[in-house]
Amino acid sequence: xxxxxxxxxxxxxxxxxxxxxxxxxxxxxxxxxxxxxxxxxxxxxxxxxxxxxxxxxxxxxxxxxxxxxxxxxxxxxxxxxxxxxxxxxxxxxxxxxxxxxxxxxxxxxxxxxxxxxxxxxxxxxxxxxxxxxxxxxxxxxxxxxxxxxxxxxxxxxxxxxxxxxxxxxxxxxxxxxxxxxxxxxxxxxxxxxxxxxxxxxxxxxxxxxxxxxxxxxxxxxxxxxxxxxxxxxxxxxxxxxxxxxxxxxxxxxxxxxxxxxxxxxxxxxxxxxxxxxxxxxxxxxxxxxxxxxxxxxxxxxxxxxxxxxxxxxxxxxxxxxxxxxxxxxxxxxxxxxxxxxxxxxxxxxxxxxxxxxxxxxxxxxxxxxxxxxxxxxxxxxxxxxxxxxxxxxxxxxxxxxxxxxxxxxxxxxxxxxxxxxxxxxxxxxxxxxxxxxxxxxxxxxxxxxxxxxxxxxxxxxxxxxxxxxxxxxxxxxxxxxxxxxxxxxxxxxxxxxxxxxxxxxxxxxxxxxxxxxxxxxxxxxxxxxxxxxxxxxxxxxxxxxxxxxxxxxxxxxxxxxxxxxxxxxxxxxxxxxxxxxxxxxxxxxxxxxxxxxxxxxxxxxxxxxxxxxxxxxxxxxxxxxxxxxxxxxxxxxxxxxxxxxxxxxxxxxxxxxxxxxxxxxxxxxxxxxxxxxxxxxxxxxxxxxxxxxxxxxxxxxxxxxxxxxxxxxxxxxxxxxxxxxxxxxxxxxxxxxxxxxxxxxxxxxxxxxxxxxxxxxxxxxxxxxxxxxxxxxxxxxxxxxxxxxxxxxxxxxxxxxxxxxxxxxxxxxxxxxxxxxxxxxxxxxxxxxxxxx
Numbered sequence: 001x002x003x004x005x006x007x008x009x010x011x012x013x014x015x016x017x018x019x020x021x022x023x024x025x026x027x028x029x030x031x032x033x034x035x036x037x038x039x040x041x042x043x044x045x046x047x048x049x050x051x052x053x054x055x056x057x058x059x060x061x062x063x064x065x066x067x068x069x070x071x072x073x074x075x076x077x078x079x080x081x082x083x084x085x086x087x088x089x090x091x092x093x094x095x096x097x098x099x100x101x102x103x104x105x106x107x108x109x110x111x112x113x114x115x116x117x118x119x120x121x122x123x124x125x126x127x128x129x130x131x132x133x134x135x136x137x138x139x140x141x142x143x144x145x146x147x148x149x150x151x152x153x154x155x156x157x158x159x160x161x162x163x164x165x166x167x168x169x170x171x172x173x174x175x176x177x178x179x180x181x182x183x184x185x186x187x188x189x190x191x192x193x194x195x196x197x198x199x200x201x202x203x204x205x206x207x208x209x210x211x212x213x214x215x216x217x218x219x220x221x222x223x224x225x226x227x228x229x230x231x232x233x234x235x236x237x238x239x240x241x242x243x244x245x246x247x248x249x250x251x252x253x254x255x256x257x258x259x260x261x262x263x264x265x266x267x268x269x270x271x272x273x274x275x276x277x278x279x280x281x282x283x284x285x286x287x288x289x290x291x292x293x294x295x296x297x298x299x300x301x302x303x304x305x306x307x308x309x310x311x312x313x314x315x316x317x318x319x320x321x322x323x324x325x326x327x328x329x330x331x332x333x334x335x336x337x338x339x340x341x342x343x344x345x346x347x348x349x350x351x352x353x354x355x356x357x358x359x360x361x362x363x364x365x366x367x368x369x370x371x372x373x374x375x376x377x378x379x380x381x382x383x384x385x386x387x388x389x390x391x392x393x394x395x396x397x398x399x400x401x402x403x404x405x406x407x408x409x410x411x412x413x414x415x416x417x418x419x420x421x422x423x424x425x426x427x428x429x430x431x432x433x434x435x436x437x438x439x440x441x442x443x444x445x446x447x448x449x450x451x452x453x454x455x456x457x458x459x460x461x462x463x464x465x466x467x468x469x470x471x472x473x474x475x476x477x478x479x480x481x482x483x484x485x486x487x488x489x490x491x492x493x494x495x496x497x498x499x500x501x502x503x504x505x506x507x508x509x510x511x512x513x514x515x516x517x518x519x520x521x522x523x524x525x526x527x528x529x530x531x532x533x534x535x536x537x538x539x540x541x542x543x544x545x546x547x548x549x550x551x552x553x554x555x556x557x558x559x560x561x562x563x564x565x566x567x568x569x570x571x572x573x574x575x576x577x578x579x580x581x582x583x584x585x586x587x588x589x590x591x592x593x594x595x596x597x598x599x600x601x602x603x604x605x606x607x608x609x610x611x612x613x614x615x616x617x618x619x620x621x622x623x624x625x626x627x628x629x630x631x632x633x634x635x636x637x638x639x640x641x642x643x644x645x646x647x648x649x650x651x652x653x654x655x656x657x658x659x660x661x662x663x664x665x666x667x668x669x670x671x672x673x674x675x676x677x678x679x680x681x682x683x684x685x686x687x688x689x690x691x692x693x694x695x696x697x698x699x700x701x702x703x704x705x706x707x708x709x710x711x712x713x714x715x716x717x718x719x720x721x722x723x724x725x726x727x728x729x730x731x732x733x734x735x736x737x738x739x740x741x742x743x744x745x746x747x748x749x750x751x752x753x754x755x756x757x758x759x760x761x762x763x764x765x766x767x768x769x770x771x772x773x774x775x776x777x778x779x780x781x782x783x784x785x786x787x788x789x790x791x792x793x794x795x796x797x798x799x800x801x802x803x804x805x806x807x808x809x810x811x812x813x814x815x816x817x818x819x820x821x822x823x824x825x826x827x828x829x830x831x832x833x834x835x836x837x
Contacts, residue, residue, distance in 0.1 A: 044116065044125060051136030052127050053143060054240045055094040056233060057154060059122040092152045094126045098139070101146035108134045121173060121236050173232050175209075177239050178265040180224045184246055184257040191254030192223045193247060201251075201260075202227050205241065206234020226265060239264065301474060304432050308478035311431020312510065313403040353585045354386060354578065354638070355394055361573050365395040365549075368571050372506045374541045375568045376561055377549045381575030382745070383727065384639035387551045388515055390575065396511055396549075404482060404510035406430065406475075406546075411516040413529060419464045422529070426468055430475045465528060472536040479546045483509050502544040511547045512540060518554040520725070527560075534564035541565075555733060577746055578636030584627050586638075590645035592616045623653045630658040635746020658750075665751040673728055674755075674765060682722035686711040686772050689765040691729055695743055696752040703731065703738045710773055763832040770822045770829070777815040777822070784808045784815075 044052055095112045102110040108131035116125040130139055179198065183190040193201075195211045202208060212226040229235040243262040247253030277284045309315075355362065368377055379387050392400065392407060399405040408429045416422040427435040483502055488494070493501060502509060514537065518530060537548040542565075550557065561570060578586065618624055631654075634640050640661060647657035673688040690711050694701050703720075706712065712719055720741075724731050727744035743749045756762055788808050791801055 044127060046127075049132050050113065050127065050129050051139060052125055053094070053098070053140060054118075054123055054125050054237065055097070056123045056237050058092065058094065058117075058124055059119060060154070094124050097146060098126060098128060098143055100150075101142040102139065107138050107142050110134075110139055118240070121240070123236065123240065125240070173236050173239075174264050174266055175229045175232050175235055176265045176267040177227050177229070177235050178224055178263050179227060180222050180261040180263075182222055182259040182261050184259055188256050189254070190222060190258045191247075191252065193225070193252050193258065193260075195225075197247070197252040198225060198227065201242065201245075201247070202238050205238035206230060222261075228267065235264070238262070300434060303434065304474045305478045305481070307433040308431045308475050309481055312406050312478065312482060353582060353589050355390070357578065357582045358390060358575070361390065361575070362395045365391065365573065369396075369511065369547050370506060372503055372544070373571075374544065375571060376537065376541065376565060377547065377571045377573075378557060378561070379549060379551050379573045379575065380555065380557060381553060382577070382637070382730065383553050384637045384745075385553075385575040385577065386638045387553075387575055388513075391513055391549055391551060396513070399511050405513065406479070406510060407513045407515060408533070409515045410530070410533070411519050414516075414519050419467075422464060423467045423471070426471055426529075430471065432471045432474060435471075465532065468529065468532045469536075472532065476536065476540060476543075476545060479510050479512070479540065483545060499544065506544070506547070509544065509546050511549065512537065513549045513551065515551045517550045517552040518557055518560060530560055531563060534561050538564035555731065576636075578638070578641070580628075580631050580636070583631050583634070583636045583641055586641050587627060587631075587645045587648065588618045588624070590642070591618045591621075591649055617649075621648075623655075624648075626654040630654050633747070633750045634658050634661065635749075637745055637747065640745065640747050661747060662750040662754060665745070665747050666754045669728065669748065669751055669755060670761070672726070673723075674761075683719040684711065685765070686769045687719050688723060688728060689769060691723065691741065692752050693756055695729070695741070695749070696756040699749060700732075700740050700742045703740055706741055710776060711769065759832060760836050763829040763836075767826055767829045767833070770826050774819055774822045774826075777819050780815045781812050781819075784812045 046052060095115055098110060098112060102108075111129045113127040113129055116127070118124055128139065130136065179193075179202075181190040181192055192214075195213060198211055199208060207230040208227060209230050210226070210228040212228070214220065214224050227235075227238075229238065239262045242260055245260050246257045247260065248257055249255055252258075365377065365379075379391055381387050392405070396405055413422060413425045413429065416425040424435060427433065480498075480502075484498060486508055487501060493504065496504065514533060517533070537550075540546040541548050550561070558570065634644055643661060644654070644657050647660065648654055652660070669692070673683075674685050674692070687709075690709050691706060694706070694709075706720060707717070720729070720731065723729050724744075728748070729741050730744050731738045732740045732742065743752060788805065791797075791805060794801075
């Protein structure tokens with residue numbers, strides 16, 4: 001709605017300055033040509049018998065995108081410059097208002113000269129011409145009376161935001177205007193208008209809240225004053241109507257008059273906040289960090305707990321949707337057939353044999369889950385022994401169907417590079433969302449900046465350890481909610497507390513399976529990650545929130561888990577390789593799994609029809625009798641057995657398939673362990689070759705025999721641990737003490753023999769090994785010679801050193817004999833390398 005003060009007359013400017021110019025803004029951008037005044041000078045010239053009126057509230061402030069489009073259209077059709085088109089765009093056409101106010105003839109003939117819109121300020125200037133005997137003030141009063149009697153309501157929201165000003169300097173109309181006092185003639189001085197006179201000049205355009213004069217000791221020129229209006233609209237009217245107005249001498253303008261130059265000024269509303277931040281950084285930065293942490297806890301933590309709970313309960317998985325299940329049931333036959341054709345479930349037939357053989361372990365695991373003991377359950381076995389399938393798919397099948405199972409895989413967490421990637425991987429394993437892992441890097445920069453300003457860290461950044469603790473704390477809260485979701489107020493034990501209820505109902509607790517525990521434990525910050533997982537698991541078990549099962553192939557798991565539960569004995573299931581009988585049944589069942597027994601009809605001796613069941617694929621194969629001879633070479637590792645079954649199913653004989661698998665394993669060992677590899681590995685090729693040679697002759701060698709072997713030297717434990725981690729060997733322990741070594745996989749035993757039987761390869765590796773032995777003996781000789789040299793420099797030769805001298809001489813002779821023997825062997829090996837290939 002256009003109020004009483006929706007327009008103010010500038011006619012008095014014309015009366016007092018009949019041939020002056022009202023400078024209302026300097027246009028910079030070429031796109032605003034329609035608002036640049038006459039001849040694009042930024043002025044509106046007012047001649048005799050002419051006046052200018054400014055209309056406010058014709059257009060909203062905040063439609064800048066529409067105004068830009070209008071400016072583009074004006075080059076083709078200047079719609080705002082034609083009064084008849086103004087009503088289609090704004091609240092009313094200003095020329096129409098003037099015509100309506102003067103049509104009764106009381107003010108004489110009034111002609112519209114030009115309409116100059118002020119789009120960004122939501123108004124327009126209207127220049128008009130009147131009869132010589134009519135005052136411009138009369139026209140202004142007539143227009144004001146017309147709007148008062150016929151108010152016009154705009155179609156937009158009157159509470160819209162302020163938009164940029166017409167000068168294109170990215171200034172915004174505001175409640176405060178800055179009034180500068182300029183001389184009317186160059187070289188003269190301008191008078192400083194008093195507060196009273198400023199109030200009388202600017203009060204007609206709106207209510208003033210403050211008139212602020214320039215400080216008397218200020219050296220800024222020209223002199224100025226600030227005026228604060230109650231509303232931005234009033235400041236817009238005052239600025240457009242009084243900009244360029246010359247204050248005459250009788251109104252305090254000095255002897256020659258003073259020109260007012262008016263601009264918008266930004267009012268500092270929150271300056272005290274900036275001053276307080278700059279003056280108290282030691283207080284501000286910690287408070288800001290605490291505020292951010294508080295917002296995170298109040299807003300994001302409940303969302304993250306809900307996300308974890310949905311991840312465990314599979315609330316957003318389409319496979320659990322009732323509609324999807326209906327379609328799945330309707331197309332079950334087709335899906336099963338596709339699976340058979342693709343061989344996707346071919347391994348399930350062989351796995352049935354394995355689960356029957358391991359039914360004792362499955363029953364034992366289920367029995368432990370029904371007990372209320374707060375301890376860990378550890379399932380340990382080599383890679384490929386079927387630990388995860390045994391636990392998740394069989395022992396915990398009922399928990400999986402009840403959506404009370406959480407599987408945390410340590411492998412992607414450990415293999416992540418950098419703190420942000422590790423945090424993201426750990427969060428994805430438990431469904432922790434939203435997670436802002438990248439913010440940790442930004443927070444580190446903020447902490448560094450705060451430390452440079454205040455001399456101390458503000459606490460924005462969080463360490464990897466802190467972030468992991470936060471993730472697992474939220475996961476524990478979600479698991480507790482799941483454990484208590486079946487509790488009802490009318491239960492017989494409703495009077496129990498939550499902790500007592502969980503302790504007395506172990507069957508309601510969810511199960512957390514931590515897979516690949518201690519995977520690549522010797523790299524980077526992995527030990528810290530595993531320690532936090534163990535501490536979190538200990539918290540879950542001791543508080544009876546969940547059962548925890550660790551799946552690991554590392555036999556030294558007790559060292560890590562004992563830190564979290566030092567006073568507990570772990571429940572342990574060790575999975576070994578399959579026996580030859582089970583391995584053979586596994587391969588045969590794998591072949592017959594997806595083959596349906598076919599029936600055919602034939603005539604018997606009496607001429608009657610009888611049904612005959614055809615042979616299964618395994619019964620048709622005559623070469624399966626070879627399995628008894630070769631299955632022992634392959635061993636009982638599930639991955640190798642499945643590989644063998646697939647090769648036999650593809651048409652290979654068992655003997656050829658096993659030979660191919662052994663050849664492939666030998667190639668892997670040669671490439672990974674024997675050839676020159678990465679410089680940062682913790683073992684040498686000579687150390688690996690020593691173990692390969694000794695294990696080729698014996699399936700098991702004493703641990704201390706390997707320790708005392710020359711290539712290992714003083715770092716034997718470290719090298720053996722690295723080789724065990726790389727799965728070349730397996731270390732067997734008794735009472736926590738390592739006592740023997742054997743091949744990392746059963747199939748490696750045959751691969752070791754094949755590698756040792758390769759004369760060229762053996763000569764090359766033995767030659768390098770002999771070189772190390774010669775170097776070792778040469779160092780011994782050098783040390784003995786140095787000590788003899790020191791003893792020889794004594795002035796007298798005491799009798800007590802005679803035995804020492806003899807011992808050193810014996811060491812030199814023994815080492816020299818060994819060196820000569822090694823050199824003879826090297827000569828023979830070099831002969832092999834030069835003659836054979």
